[in-house]
Amino acid sequence: MGSSRLPGFYKMKMAERLRRLAEQLELSRDEMDGLGESGTLPLANADAMIENAVGVLGLPVGIGLNFLVNGEDVLVPMAVEEASVIAAVSLAAKIVREGGGFKADSDAPRMIGQVQVAELSNPEAAKAAILRQKDSILAVANGLHPAMKSRGGGAQDVEVRLLAVGAETHAIVHLIIDTQDAMGANLINTMCEGVAPLIERITGGRVRLRILSNLADLRLARASCRIPFEALADFGFSGAEVAHGIAEASRFADADPYRACTHNKGVMNGVDAVALATGNDWRAIEAGAHAYCARNGRYEPLTRWWIEEGALLGRIELPIQVGTVGGAVKANPLIPVLLRTMGNPGARKLAGIMAAVGLAQNMAALRALGTVGIQKGHMALHARNVAVSAGAKGSAVEEVARALIAAGEIKLHRAQEILAKMVAARGPSAEAT
Ligand code: MEV
Numbered sequence: 018m019g020s021s022r023l024p025g026f027y028k029m030k031m032a033e034r035l036r037r038l039a040e041q042l043e044l045s046r047d048e049m050d051g052l053g054e055s056g057t058l059p060l061a062n063a064d065a066m067i068e069n070a071v072g073v074l075g076l077p078v079g080i081g082l083n084f085l086v087n088g089e090d091v092l093v094p095m096a097v098e099e100a101s102v103i104a105a106v107s108l109a110a111k112i113v114r115e116g117g118g119f120k121a122d123s124d125a126p127r128m129i130g131q132v133q134v135a136e137l138s139n140p141e142a143a144k145a146a147i148l149r150q151k152d153s154i155l156a157v158a159n160g161l162h163p164a165m166k167s168r169g170g171g172a173q174d175v176e177v178r179l180l181a182v183g184a185e186t187h188a189i190v191h192l193i194i195d196t197q198d199a200m201g202a203n204l205i206n207t208m209c210e211g212v213a214p215l216i217e218r219i220t221g222g223r224v225r226l227r228i229l230s231n232l233a234d235l236r237l238a239r240a241s242c243r244i245p246f247e248a249l250a251d252f253g254f255s256g257a258e259v260a261h262g263i264a265e266a267s268r269f270a271d272a273d274p275y276r277a278c279t280h281n282k283g284v285m286n287g288v289d290a291v292a293l294a295t296g297n298d299w300r301a302i303e304a305g306a307h308a309y310c311a312r313n314g315r316y317e318p319l320t321r322w323w324i325e326e327g328a329l330l331g332r333i334e335l336p337i338q339v340g341t342v343g344g345a346v347k348a349n350p351l352i353p354v355l356l357r358t359m360g361n362p363g364a365r366k367l368a369g370i371m372a373a374v375g376l377a378q379n380m381a382a383l384r385a386l387g388t389v390g391i392q393k394g395h396m397a398l399h400a401r402n403v404a405v406s407a408g409a410k411g412s413a414v415e416e417v418a419r420a421l422i423a424a425g426e427i428k429l430h431r432a433q434e435i436l437a438k439m440v441a442a443r444g445p446s447a448e449a450t
Contacts, residue, residue, distance in 0.1 A: 018042060018360045021090035022083055022111075027104065030411065038080070038092075042358060051354045052078075058349050066348050078294055078351070079103040080358065081287075083110035085118025086240075086373045091362075093374055094355035095290035100398040102286045105381035106374060112384075113377060115248035116328065121369030123238035123337065127173070129230040130192040130205040132213055133182075134222040140186040143220035144177040147190060150219050151175045157215050158192055158208040165204060170195035172208055187225075190216060193235065198364040200298060200340035205229040231304040233336040234312070240372035241332040242380075249329060252389045260329035262387020263322045263380065270318035277318045280379065281310060284319045284333065287378030291371050295359075296345040296352035298338075305336040320379045333376040337368035400427045407432035413439065 019041045026034055031053070039049050050056065057073055064070045081093035081103055095103055113119060137143045147154070151174075158172035165171045174193040179186050192212065194205050209227035217224050246256030254262070270280035285303060292299040310317050320333040341364050346352050356362070362370060385391045397418065404417035406429055413436065420435045421427045 018090065018092065021085065021092050022114075023080075023092075026080070026082060027107075034080075038358065042092075044354070044357070048354045048357065051351050056351045056354075058351070062348055062350070076293065078355065081110065081291075081374060081377075082107040083114055084370070084373065084377070085110070085114045086121050086370055088118065089360075091360060091370055092358045093291060093370065094294035094358050095287070095374075096293035097286065097290035099286065100402055101395055102290060102378065104398065105385075106287050106378045109377040109381035109384070110373075112248050113242045113244055113380070116242060116244040119240045119242050119373035119376065121238070121240040121373045123365045123368035123372070124236050126170075126196050126198075126201070126338075126364050126368075127235040128194050128196050128201050128205055128233055128338065129235065130194055130209040130228070131230050132190040132192065132209050132216055132227050133225040134188040134190060134216060134220050135182070135185060135225050137186065137188060137220060137222040140179050140188055143188050143222055144179055146219050147175065147177050147188065147216065150215075154190075154192075154212050154215060154219075157212050158194070161207055161211045162204055165195075165197060165199075168197055170197040188220060188222065191230075196340070196364075198340060198342045200301070200338055200343065200345075200364070202229055202298070202301070203344075231301045231338065232308040233301075233305045233338040234309060236336055236338055236368070237309075237334055238337040238368035238372035239332070239334045240369065240376045241330070242373075242376065243325075244329045244331075246327055246329070249384070251384070252393075254388050257327075259384060259388055260324055263329055263331075263383040264324050266383040266387045267318065267320065267322035271321070274316040277310070277316055280318045280320070280382075281306070283382040284335075284375040284379045287374040288335075288337070288371050291367075291374050292339065294352075294355050295339065295341070295367060296349055297340065298345070301338050302336075305338055309336050320376055322380070322383065331376055331380060333372050333379070335372065335375065337371050339367050339371065340364050341367055396422060396427065403427050403429055403432045404436075407436050409436055 035049055035053055057075060063073045076096045076098055078094060078096045081095050084091045084093055154175050155172045159166040172192050172194045176191040178189045180189050192208055196204060206228055213224040213227050246260050249256040249259040270277045289299040292302050319335050322331045341356060400418035400421040401414055404414045409417040417432050417435050421432055
């Protein structure tokens with residue numbers, strides 16, 4: 018797919034960026050159209066996807082640059098409404114690149130489906146009976162989706178937990194299902210519902226809920242990086258100072274759930290943006306990530322940063338339940354094109370890349386927070402947005418933004434005044450330079 022370093026990409030006009038991407042990825046005319054103006058979800062698809070559809074909500078889609086993951090360059094599509102997320106993650110990825118990039122991996126895509134069994138006269142005996150009949154339960158589950166089994170996935174194991182629910186003890190049956198390149202929600206729910214009558218016969222109990230668990234802790238993704246101090250120097254701070262700022266911010270998140278929550282929000286800025294751009298269920302990923310953070314009985318950060326021998330080290334681990342095939346991916350014609358910009362990863366590889374993006378996004382936030390503060394960077398982007406709202410185009414955007422910051426007043430009326438002066442001095446072309 019070529020390099021993920023596209024120098025000057027952010028300064029290009031959108032049409033030029035599209036040409037640059039098309040050239041690098043050898044995109045067809047149709048794929049190019051999908052990315053540009055005509056790339057909005059067709060109304061007919063929207064109508065088929067949900068109920069009571071009345072329209073389509075647009076979100077900007079951008080490309081996270083500079084990512085080197087397991088020695089491979091990857092362009093990362095991200096859909097997000099928040100300014101500075103993509104700029105920040107691209108800068109962090111560029112810094113991490115100087116230390117050799119990210120190492121990432123993820124577990125086999127094994128999900129948990131839950132079948133809750135109530136009204137048990139002898140819960141221990143019910144548990145033992147379910148475990149004795151494991152093979153029959155798996156056979157029924159896999160009979161519902163033989164194709165998944167023949168691809169090497171499908172239901173693979175059965176576990177039983179006895180759980181006090183109110184005054185009763187319920188047997189919570191976990192079907193462990195390998196969903197291959199699918200996120201797998203439909204498959205899992207179908208299997209849970211499909212094995213329920215057999216489980217009732219085995220236990221003599223009553224099955225209640227039959228649904229996947231989004232606490233996908235068998236399906237973890239991890240990423241790590243090692244950044245030499247030199248690569249971190251910025252804002253007039255030495256690399257060591259920036260690294261210590263990041264490590265201290267990490268310790269703060271370790272110590273305080275109030276901070277850990279915001280720290281993790283920053284991680285999820287990146288993870289969710291990739292989930293959205295690849296047609297994945299970001300609510301499932303969010304739910305899973307935050308439940309995983311609380312697994313030790315206290316809400317903890319998803320990432321950790323520490324110092325070792327002249328370098329800053331970072332690590333992330335979180336459940337990532339994603340697919341690269343299936344309904345949601347096909348429903349929106351833009352998704353396959355965006356997956357193609359990433360080199361069409363399978364679900365496992367995508368999960369590793371998303372972990373790397375989360376780690377990079379977090380590093381970008383802590384790097385600013387541990388030094389000059391987040392607002393300085395945000396202000397520059399906010400000023401650009403105000404300049405665009407005032408009608409500035411092309412290079413005039415930067416010029417107006419700089420003037421707004423210098424004036425210490427980032428307001429629309431001020432931007433309009435500055436732009437009007439530029440037009441008066443240079444003619445109407447000033448707006449469109
Ligand atoms: C803003 O979207 C995300 C941050 O608040 C994350 C953080 O505080 O680490 C900047």
